[in-house]
Amino acid sequence: MKAKKPKRSVTREHHEAIAAVRPGLRNMAARIVQGEESFLETLMTLGAISRSEALHVLGVYRKNKVLSERGGEIKVKHGGLLDRVIIRRAAGFEP
Secondary structure, three states: OOOOOOOOOOOHHHHHHHHHHHHHHHHHHHHHHHHHHHHHHHHHHHHOOOHHHHHHHHHHHHHOOOEEEEOOEEEEOOHHHHOHHHHHHHHOOOO
């Protein structure tokens, strides 16, 4: 017969540590969302496309790994990817 392991008690310090981490994760998530929204606005402005088409372009760019995403900031690896013709081609408008 196996001996039962004693249950771990969650200490007050453990709760305080978890509470300290959560706001940081919330802030990081907010920065990521804000960065994505900013990049979508850039695509919509430069490419003269709708939000759903900008989301599609973002997916294409992520799939082809042409973005640099750090700290909630999204940058393209080459400036030519922000050209109107290239954005519209990625959205499926131009061949």
